[in-house]
Amino acid sequence: MTPRRKRAAWIIGALIALALVTFFVVNAFRQNLVFFYTPTQIAAGEAPQGRAFRIGGMVVDKSLVRAADGVTIRFDVTDTDKVIPVQYRGILPDLFKEGKGVVAEGRWENGVFTASEVLAKHDENYMPPEAQDAVNQAHQKAAAKKEQQ
Structure with a gap:
């Protein structure tokens, strides 16, 4: 060669x-x-089936329910437009509270988001840009509906 x-x-x-x-x-x-989706996007069918992703929004007041086993927790997450039920098995972060922001990672299965990890935001003034955009869009939709009535 x-x-x-x-x-x-x-x-x-x-x-x-x-x-x-x-x-x-x-x-x-x-x-x-891992992609981030809002409750409105999940309700519209934009979230992947059978694949992990993150959901973010506010924990709905009075939606937190603890199962008898003491480890399984159910709560609802909203972006002020749509509400998604979340189920989590484990210990919640100390900063997790109803009415506060949350980001959960898991899978969308049979109409319930099954979380494998739950993250509570540490500063009440901070919200991820995607979640803030979703909340702003939901407020605009609600205002437009109100004007039409």
């Missing part, structure tokens, strides 16, 4: 190896990526 062909073979081999590494990295990233 001539030196020119050897160099070409090495370059082609390196490009194939780089393409394989890139494919595996992008594939792993895509599988571990």
